[in-house]
Amino acid sequence: xxxxxxxxxxxxxxxxxxxxxxxxxxxxxxxxxxxxxxxxxxxxxxxxxxxxxxxxxxxxxxxxxxxxxxxxxxxxxxxxxxxxxxxxxxxxxxxxxxxxxxxxxxxxxxxxxxxxxxxxxxxxxxxxxxxxxxxxxxxxxxxxxxxxxxxxxxxxxxxxxxxxxxxxxxxxxxxxxxxxxxxxxxxxxxxxxxxxxxxxxxxxxxxxxxxxxxxxxxxxxxxxxxxxxxxxxxxxxxxxxxxxxxxxxxxxxxxxxxxxxxxxxxxxxxxxxxxxxxxxxxxxxxxxxxxxxxxxxxxxxxxxxxxxxxxxxxxxxxxxxxxxxxxxxxx
Numbered sequence: 001x002x003x004x005x006x007x008x009x010x011x012x013x014x015x016x017x018x019x020x021x022x023x024x025x026x027x028x029x030x031x032x033x034x035x036x037x038x039x040x041x042x043x044x045x046x047x048x049x050x051x052x053x054x055x056x057x058x059x060x061x062x063x064x065x066x067x068x069x070x071x072x073x074x075x076x077x078x079x080x081x082x083x084x085x086x087x088x089x090x091x092x093x094x095x096x097x098x099x100x101x102x103x104x105x106x107x108x109x110x111x112x113x114x115x116x117x118x119x120x121x122x123x124x125x126x127x128x129x130x131x132x133x134x135x136x137x138x139x140x141x142x143x144x145x146x147x148x149x150x151x152x153x154x155x156x157x158x159x160x161x162x163x164x165x166x167x168x169x170x171x172x173x174x175x176x177x178x179x180x181x182x183x184x185x186x187x188x189x190x191x192x193x194x195x196x197x198x199x200x201x202x203x204x205x206x207x208x209x210x211x212x213x214x215x216x217x218x219x220x221x222x223x224x225x226x227x228x229x230x231x232x233x234x235x236x237x238x239x240x241x242x243x244x245x246x247x248x249x250x251x252x253x254x255x256x257x258x259x260x261x262x263x264x265x266x267x268x269x270x271x272x273x274x275x276x277x278x279x280x281x282x283x284x285x286x287x288x289x290x291x292x293x294x295x296x297x298x299x300x301x302x303x304x305x306x307x308x309x310x311x312x313x314x315x316x317x318x319x320x321x322x323x324x325x326x327x328x329x330x331x
Contacts, residue, residue, distance in 0.1 A: 005053070075105065083189050209272040215254045
């Protein structure tokens with residue numbers, strides 16, 4: 001039985017990856033920070049097969065202990081301060097966790113390998129936000145990185161540190177440059193979930209409208225459940241490498257809104273949406289679209305869930321969640 005340690009296990013990717021690995025017969029360990037973390041309790045209920053270990057990406061000693069306790073064959077570093085807009089509000093914390101945390105977990109893995117003699121395969125969750133002011137359309141593994149947010153800068157640090165450990169120490173360390181990937185488990189602060197949740201609440205008469213930023217911003221959106229499979233495939237390769245993971249399609253916030261409102265039968269959604277300058281990025285990333293040719297050819301990976309299906313899935317899920325919450329409030 002293989003053993004895997006996942007940081008960021010309570011996020012959407014961590015949950016989908018846990019399910020995937022458990023289905024493949026892995027013993028799954030999840031890193032959770034802090035004592036009495038409420039997320040750990042929720043994870044224990046939804047994913048009881050995940051063995052929770054304590055640790056913090058800011059604390060190297062705790063990571064060394066967590067890796068030694070879990071004795072992993074594979075480590076997936078998904079932990080990060082991942083909300084881009086927040087990274088301008090707290091650039092230091094974002095840099096320390098999203099950037100410095102990668103260095104810490106790499107060091108912990110290297111220390112474990114040296115002391116135990118056991119080879120560990122490592123996955124780093126890199127991000128399309130690293131491309132920022134895009135220099136190629138579409139973006140591929142060789143595209144120059146030009147991040148336009150503290151989050152993107154921190155991800156670049158972690159990305160290159162992973163490459164450096166691969167080249168310096170011979171570690172099997174791969175990075176997945178994942179483009180935007182969403183699901184019903186996405187946090188409500190992210191625009192896709194913010195929209196699906198708002199559409200559900202508007203339909204149920206719980207709110208009047210939704211405030212957003214730049215409706216013309218375009219992203220390459222896929223389904224998180226598809227993308228975690230690419231993570232696993234990277235660590236099954238004989239040689240470590242870096243891969244762009246994307247759908248190769250781009251869609252605007254306007255398209256997102258059109259599909260989301262169409263799912264509930266609303267065609268004229270513009271009166272329900274207001275533009276709020278507070279949600280505008282200081283430096284916008286206008287067009288992100290990935291070229292996953294390498295992943296398709298070398299990993300045999302391709303996305304399964306189309307954008308339209310993804311948005312409708314999220315709206316239906318939020319309709320169920322909001323309706324259930326309403327029933328609880330009225331009972």
